Amino acid sequence: MQSTLLTETRGISNGKIPVQVPFFRPHVGDEEINEVVSTLRSGWLTTGPKVNAFEREFASAVNARHAVALNSCTAALHLAVEAIGLREGEAVLIPTMTFAATAEIILYKKAVPVLVDCDPVTGNMDLADAERKIEALKRRCLPYLRGRDLNVVGMIPVHVGGHMMNLDELKAFARANNLWIIEDGAHAFPAAWRANSADRWHFCGDDTALVTCFSFYANKTITTGEGGMAVTSSKAIADKIRLMSLHGLSHDAWGRFSGTGNWDYQIVQPGYKYNLTDIAAAIGCHQLTRAEEMRKQREAVAEFYLSSLNDVSEIALPVNDDDRINSWHLFPIRLKLHSLEINRNEFIEKLKNSGVGCSVHWRPLHMHPLYQERLGWNENHFPTASQLWKEIISLPIFSSMTFEEMVHVVETVKQICAAYQKNTVSRAA
Numbered sequence: 001m002q003s004t005l006l007t008e009t010r011g012i013s014n015g016k017i018p019v020q021v022p023f024f025r026p027h028v029g030d031e032e033i034n035e036v037v038s039t040l041r042s043g044w045l046t047t048g049p050k051v052n053a054f055e056r057e058f059a060s061a062v063n064a065r066h067a068v069a070l071n072s073c074t075a076a077l078h079l080a081v082e083a084i085g086l087r088e089g090e091a092v093l094i095p096t097m098t099f100a101a102t103a104e105i106i107l108y109k110k111a112v113p114v115l116v117d118c119d120p121v122t123g124n125m126d127l128a129d130a131e132r133k134i135e136a137l138k139r140r141c142l143p144y145l146r147g148r149d150l151n152v153v154g155m156i157p158v159h160v161g162g163h164m165m166n167l168d169e170l171k172a173f174a175r176a177n178n179l180w181i182i183e184d185g186a187h188a189f190p191a192a193w194r195a196n197s198a199d200r201w202h203f204c205g206d207d208t209a210l211v212t213c214f215s216f217y218a219n220k221t222i223t224t225g226e227g228g229m230a231v232t233s234s235k236a237i238a239d240k241i242r243l244m245s246l247h248g249l250s251h252d253a254w255g256r257f258s259g260t261g262n263w264d265y266q267i268v269q270p271g272y273k274y275n276l277t278d279i280a281a282a283i284g285c286h287q288l289t290r291a292e293e294m295r296k297q298r299e300a301v302a303e304f305y306l307s308s309l310n311d312v313s314e315i316a317l318p319v320n321d322d323d324r325i326n327s328w329h330l331f332p333i334r335l336k337l338h339s340l341e342i343n344r345n346e347f348i349e350k351l352k353n354s355g356v357g358c359s360v361h362w363r364p365l366h367m368h369p370l371y372q373e374r375l376g377w378n379e380n381h382f383p384t385a386s387q388l389w390k391e392i393i394s395l396p397i398f399s400s401m402t403f404e405e406m407v408h409v410v411e412t413v414k415q416i417c418a419a420y421q422k423n424t425v426s427r428a429a
């Protein structure tokens with residue numbers, strides 16, 4: 001099937017056995033497998049000593065004071081807004097270029113996500129547009145207000161693909177507008193920013209926000225299958241998140257059932273069931289040990305792509321920056337559609353036909369029915385994200401990528417660009 005598809009793709013078959021490159025392959029070794037087995041044999045499966053260790057080690061990895069492990073980044077974000085007391089009817093700035101989770105947790109609280117357009121190069125939140133959206137709120141000319149006053153209380157930026165936003169600008173903006181910052185750091189472990197070469201590195205989670213939330217979903221930079229972490233320098237916030245992660249009980253299970261704990265507990269809040277299991281944390285501890293090594297491997301993939309695709313004029317490559325440690329969770333390319341005969345979806349189809357898995361990050365939130373129908377957003381509110389959406393493709397990037405796989409991705413992208421470039425001498429000849 002694959003080979004028929006290959007020959008149907010104009011100018012792209014080279015007669016060799018097709019290489020299949022998945023979009024992502026998790027990097028799980030014997031250490032993780034053995035640790036999971038030993039956890040299963042230990043008799044303690046749910047939140048316990050492995051989670052405690054994972055929290056401690058993660059906090060020290062990002063230089064955070066407190067870390068609470070949860071069963072997803074979505075749970076971490078939800079409990080973060082819960083812990084800081086986001087109230088019904090308040091508004092929160094979030095990028096339209098993000099995953100569902102960043103916005104839905106605001107809706108859980110019956111608060112209002114105010115979407116913000118993105119930077120055309122990084123895809124990160126555009127603070128100039130955030131300013132415009134705040135002004136529009138004051139003038140009551142955003143679609144869903146219906147004459148209401150909305151108080152903007154906070155913002156949840158995302159470091160898209162692990163390319164950090166400029167934290168000085170972000171914090172200055174938040175201060176000027178009296179907003180709290182909760183970071184959606186789902187892509188940003190490990191990732192860092194510095195103002196210049198004389199500054200120290202600020203790792204995402206190192207006091208970069210009131211709460212920073214990370215994801216250990218199967219295809220994130222480190223994984224526990226499903227999992228997340230909330231880090232903060234506030235003990236009060238960490239305690240609240242921990243309390244709400246387990247039914248609002250005043251003790252967790254390990255505290256209750258281990259030799260040192262008490263069997264008794266008190267329900268003090270209607271909480272949730274968001275705790276991480278020791279089985280998952282067993283994977284996490286070993287992923288954590290290899291996190292920087294895996295990041296370096298992804299960086300090597302990124303550098304190979306950047307140098308090999310540098311002269312392909314039909315695409316734009318992601319930016320690399322001396323003042324950022326990029327986690328390289330994603331490698332998004334942008335098609336220059338005016339120089340191609342095919343659109344983004346067709347380009348993806350050609351990649352797929354040649355065995356290259358890819359993805360798109362993301363269909364912006366304002367292009368989903370929920371945000372169009374309930375909140376009245378449309379494409380004109382976000383010209384940059386609406387355009388970017390038509391041009392972006394995330395290429396495979398993961399730490400266990402082989403050289404053959406990298407070469408296949410590069411060759412395939414080059415061949416598709418050559419076969420479908422517009423108005424060129426080579427096509428005319």
Ligand SMILES: *Cc1c(COP(=O)(O)O)cnc(C)c1O
Nearest residue numbers: 072073074099101186215216217
């Ligand atoms: C993956 C992701 C999440 C959600 O993470 P989960 O651990 O699956 O809940 C949130 N935000 C962004 C930007 C993501 O990419």
